Amino acid sequence: MLMTKLFSIQNKKRDGKDSLNRKFRLSEFLAENIIKLVSFTSFAAIILIFAFVFREAAPIFFPQEKKTLSTEFQQSETYGEEPAQSTQKTSQEYASSNSGASDVASFKNLTQKEWQPVGENPKYGLLPLFIGSLKATILAILFGAPLAILAAIYSALFASKRLREIIKPAIELLASFPSVVIGFFALMTIATFFQSVFGFTYRLNAFTGGVAMAFAIIPIIYTVTEDALTAVPKYFSEASLALGATKWQTALFVIMPAATPGIFAALLLGFGRAFGETMILLMATGNAPLSTFNIFEPVRTMSATIGAEMAEVVFGDTHYTVLFFIGALLFVITFIINAIAEFYVRAKLMKRFRGE
Amino acid sequence: MKKLFLIMITAMIAFGFFMPGKVITVKGSDTMVILAQRWAEKYMAEHPGITVQVTGGGSGTGIAALINGTTDICNSSRPMKPSEREKLKIRYASLGVEIKSAKDGLSVYLNDANTIHELSIEQIKNIYTGKTTNWKDVGGKDSKIIVYGRENSSGTYVYFKDNVLGGEDYTSSMQSLPGTAAVVNAVAKDKNAIGFGGAAYAKGIKFAGVKKDANSKAYLPTAENVKSGDYPISRFLYMYTKSRPTGELKDYIDWILSAEGQAVVTQVGYFPVK
Amino acid sequence: MMNNKFLGRSIVIMSALSTLLIIAALVYIILDIYSGGRNYLTWEFLTGNPKEGMTAGGIFPAIVGTVLLVLIMSVACVPIGTITAIYLNEYASKTSVFTKMIRFAVNTLSGVPAIVFGLFGLGFFIQFVGAGIDKSIYSDGQLHWGQPNLLWASLTMAFLTVPVVIVSVEESLKTVPNDLRAAGLALGATKWQTIRKIVVPNSLSGIMTGAILAIGRGAGEVAPILFTGVAYFLPHLPQKLTDQFMNLGYHIYVMATQSTDVEATKGIQYATAFILLMLTFSLSFVAMIIRYRFRKKLKA
Numbered sequence: 038m039l040m041t042k043l044f045s046i047q048n049k050k051r052d053g054k055d056s057l058n059r060k061f062r063l064s065e066f067l068a069e070n071i072i073k074l075v076s077f078t079s080f081a082a083i084i085l086i087f088a089f090v091f092r093e094a095a096p097i098f099f100p101q102e103k104k105t106l107s108t109e110f111q112q113s114e115t116y117g118e119e120p121a122q123s124t125q126k127t128s129q130e131y132a133s134s135n136s137g138a139s140d141v142a143s144f145k146n147l148t149q150k151e152w153q154p155v156g157e158n159p160k161y162g163l164l165p166l167f168i169g170s171l172k173a174t175i176l177a178i179l180f181g182a183p184l185a186i187l188a189a190i191y192s193a194l195f196a197s198k199r200l201r202e203i204i205k206p207a208i209e210l211l212a213s214f215p216s217v218v219i220g221f222f223a224l225m226t227i228a229t230f231f232q233s234v235f236g237f238t239y240r241l242n243a244f245t246g247g248v249a250m251a252f253a254i255i256p257i258i259y260t261v262t263e264d265a266l267t268a269v270p271k272y273f274s275e276a277s278l279a280l281g282a283t284k285w286q287t288a289l290f291v292i293m294p295a296a297t298p299g300i301f302a303a304l305l306l307g308f309g310r311a312f313g314e315t316m317i318l319l320m321a322t323g324n325a326p327l328s329t330f331n332i333f334e335p336v337r338t339m340s341a342t343i344g345a346e347m348a349e350v351v352f353g354d355t356h357y358t359v360l361f362f363i364g365a366l367l368f369v370i371t372f373i374i375n376a377i378a379e380f381y382v383r384a385k386l387m388k389r390f391r392g393e
Numbered sequence: 394m395k396k397l398f399l400i401m402i403t404a405m406i407a408f409g410f411f412m413p414g415k416v417i418t419v420k421g422s423d424t425m426v427i428l429a430q431r432w433a434e435k436y437m438a439e440h441p442g443i444t445v446q447v448t449g450g451g452s453g454t455g456i457a458a459l460i461n462g463t464t465d466i467c468n469s470s471r472p473m474k475p476s477e478r479e480k481l482k483i484r485y486a487s488l489g490v491e492i493k494s495a496k497d498g499l500s501v502y503l504n505d506a507n508t509i510h511e512l513s514i515e516q517i518k519n520i521y522t523g524k525t526t527n528w529k530d531v532g533g534k535d536s537k538i539i540v541y542g543r544e545n546s547s548g549t550y551v552y553f554k555d556n557v558l559g560g561e562d563y564t565s566s567m568q569s570l571p572g573t574a575a576v577v578n579a580v581a582k583d584k585n586a587i588g589f590g591g592a593a594y595a596k597g598i599k600f601a602g603v604k605k606d607a608n609s610k611a612y613l614p615t616a617e618n619v620k621s622g623d624y625p626i627s628r629f630l631y632m633y634t635k636s637r638p639t640g641e642l643k644d645y646i647d648w649i650l651s652a653e654g655q656a657v658v659t660q661v662g663y664f665p666v667k
Numbered sequence: 668m669m670n671n672k673f674l675g676r677s678i679v680i681m682s683a684l685s686t687l688l689i690i691a692a693l694v695y696i697i698l699d700i701y702s703g704g705r706n707y708l709t710w711e712f713l714t715g716n717p718k719e720g721m722t723a724g725g726i727f728p729a730i731v732g733t734v735l736l737v738l739i740m741s742v743a744c745v746p747i748g749t750i751t752a753i754y755l756n757e758y759a760s761k762t763s764v765f766t767k768m769i770r771f772a773v774n775t776l777s778g779v780p781a782i783v784f785g786l787f788g789l790g791f792f793i794q795f796v797g798a799g800i801d802k803s804i805y806s807d808g809q810l811h812w813g814q815p816n817l818l819w820a821s822l823t824m825a826f827l828t829v830p831v832v833i834v835s836v837e838e839s840l841k842t843v844p845n846d847l848r849a850a851g852l853a854l855g856a857t858k859w860q861t862i863r864k865i866v867v868p869n870s871l872s873g874i875m876t877g878a879i880l881a882i883g884r885g886a887g888e889v890a891p892i893l894f895t896g897v898a899y900f901l902p903h904l905p906q907k908l909t910d911q912f913m914n915l916g917y918h919i920y921v922m923a924t925q926s927t928d929v930e931a932t933k934g935i936q937y938a939t940a941f942i943l944l945m946l947t948f949s950l951s952f953v954a955m956i957i958r959y960r961f962r963k964k965l966k967a
Contacts, residue, residue, distance in 0.1 A: 083775050151565060188686040216887070217920055218696075240583050252692065286675065334566070345571055433902065447900075447901075
């Protein structure tokens with residue numbers, strides 16, 4: 038709005054003067070710099086996210102001794118009842134059970150095998166959560182990636198142009214499925230189906246969550262792989278076909294190897310997406326913080342833990358800090374994975390196509 | 394297009410500073426949000442001119458709001474923690490006022506097909522701490538016990554831990570589900586499951602009778618048993634205010650504690666305190 | 668080279684089957700959710716309030732909350748995304764460090780997990796900006812802006828959807844022929860005039876696609892608003908920016924996991940899921956058609 042006004046003022050001024058004067062125009066200067074400034078938002082966003090997630094997680098690195106609370110055994114006033122013994126007891130018991138709590142997120146506490154953040158001695162072991170995230174993500178990749186890559190191969194290399202114009206948008210529409218809907222579907226339908234077919238002991242488990250999450254990562258793996266396959270220069274396949282290779286031989290031995298870094302990037306992006314996914318896992322994995330590698334047991338993932346617990350923790354508490362720390366870890370892990378996909382793989386891909 | 398945006402933004406900012414008349418705000422426990430909503434509806438119908446605004450979010454959220462001064466009444470399904478009382482004291486030089494507004498029998502759910510009908514507190518504790526993992530150890534058939542519980546952010550989780558497990562940790566293999574409904578649903582679908590939560594009704598589950606110890610009689614979480622205290626795991630649902638209620642707030646709370654207000658408690662499926 | 672017809676054929680068949688499986692799953696999910704909720708899909712369901720402790724009635728407040736959320740979000744993310752795309756495509760030199768920084772930031776931003784945006788919203792908007800406003804403007808020691816509300820949730824969501832807008836607008840800016848730009852400049856227009864009068868009007872469809880895709884994304888995401896503003900149940904519609912709101916996605920989540928009676932509300936859950944699915948689905952369908960049309964125009 039401001040820019041437009043300035044611009045019109047500028048226009049009027051110019052009409053009287055030399056209209057071919059191109060040396061300096063305030064409107065141009067402002068427009069370019071305001072645009073530049075606004076486009077800086079994305080970069081600022083990344084910095085802000087980094088800064089503020091870590092800021093809330095910071096107390097974890099500087100543990101403080103907990104003061105004994107002066108209200109430890111004091112009671113709230115009651116209202117609307119006659120003082121009765123039994124009613125006093127629960128609060129009293131609660132208060133005493135909480136005394137002497139060692140609510141400190143030390144390094145030792147964070148690396149242990151138990152996640153029991155609420156209680157007398159809160160245990161903030163991140164290990165089961167990390168294993169949980171890893172299990173669910175790897176399962177999702179195992180189910181989703183082969184399907185997505187094969188589908189990409191089909192639509193990029195074998196399907197007729199017409200068919201391709203149906204397949205591609207259809208699979209991309211799958212990306213518009215909200216994760217909460219996929220989670221709901223997993224909770225209601227997939228879990229029941231698998232339990233009745235395989236007779237799982239646990240209805241909700243890493244396997245079910247992994248299958249559900251495969252739906253969330255298929256579109257991204259498909260799209261990136263498809264792009265990589267179609268980006269292979271035409272002369273690759275033309276040369277191969279001219280030498281007498283068949284269509285599938287060309288696909289398998291010429292185009293696929295050329296596009297490998299791109300497919301690898303697709304897998305990494307899928308991994309990053311799955312690792313940070315929240316709603317599907319929150320609804321479909323059972324959320325038990327186990328540190329086993331059995332894929333038919335329930336898992337509690339890092340993201341789901343934040344989603345389930347953050348709403349009700351006391352702000353500024355150790356538990357709150359630890360949840361932010363998990364968020365910071367998620368941010369760093371996905372950041373590294375995406376950066377690898379971005380820089381290393383793309384660079385390699387470009388090199389290969391330039392024939393180096 | 395741009396003008397439209399500008400108008401929208403102005404309208405929204407204007408909205409931002411618009412404040413309605415006399416309102417009582419209630420915030421907190423999701424367990425109690427339906428109860429609180431019914432109270433509000435009924436009270437508003439009888440007392441036009443007063444608005445009672447109810448929001449959920451969880452006990453912790455409600456207490457935080459009380460501390461922060463954004464709500465008049467906070468609903469909580471657990472008593473306030475000492476650390477929370479401390480914060481209230483720092484801000485308002487008051488420990489808050491506790492109002493027991495209803496009673497809730499915490500039920501233990503079993504699948505309909507389970508051959509077990511009653512459990513002692515000790516047995517429940519052993520199941521939830523992971524010492525007992527097979528139904529045959531508590532008199533059932535030989536199959537693994539699938540343990541379901543609530544998320545650690547809920548008041549139910551804390552209450553159960555303090556009063557049934559004696560403060561011990563839950564077994565790591567307990568599957569935490571975010572709400573009573575999810576627990577009930579899971580138990581209904583799994584014949585070896587056990588779960589706990591507030592009053593809930595669904596096909597496929599039954600309530601376990603609970604015994605204080607191995608030799609005493611088992612009681613089901615019925616209205617009489619909870620009210621008389623025979624049912625061993627029942628809790629209060631609390632309301633907290635910053636200071637002793639006065640004026641409209643006092644009228645509202647008095648009404649809740651009156652026979653009329655307590656009748657609503659029964660309708661919603663909890664148990665009256667009086 | 669290996670000359671094995673069987674291998675070749677099996678690759679074609681397997682890849683075709685995979686494609687078929689994915690599409691079949693997609694159709695099945697839609698049908699399953701539709702059949703679960705079809706008895707509830709009435710006009711009253713869309714325009715009614717939840718009743719009887721959310722075991723009956725409609726989802727009107729959740730729809731209104733979702734619409735408000737995406738509207739405020741678009742007010743923030745569409746202009747920012749469009750301007751960034753204009754910068755990247757019209758002004759930026761491809762090799763400058765600044766451009767590379769922004770491109771990297773956009774890519775990174777699109778890979779940040781949704782839940783981390785939620786944490787960011789809580790840490791930045793609520794605990795820092797909101798609490799800051801409260802401290803400096805109000806002196807009553809109470810919280811006005813420093814708590815979860817509609818504005819903060821929308822802005823958090825805007826951060827998440829800005830890359831969607833940027834990518835889409837940039838794509839359409841690229842389709843504006845350079846001849847047009849050259850013509851504008853040749854007629855004596857300045858660069859900014861050329862962009863404003865020629866380039867942007869010619870890529871309006873791209874801006875629209877970006878906005879639609881962003882809205883679709885914002886309507887479907889739940890994780891970023893979990894602790895920045897969404898409410899389990901509200902008796903009133905949100906009236907100001909500092910109110911909390913209900914949301915379709917969150918409604919599905921709480922109904923499926925936290926309502927008092929699962930069996931009785933199953934239909935409501937399915938119907939809500941179906942409404943949300945149709946909303947995001949049709950939005951991305953429309954975006955796809957617009958995009959398809961301008962690609963065709965470009966070729967012609």
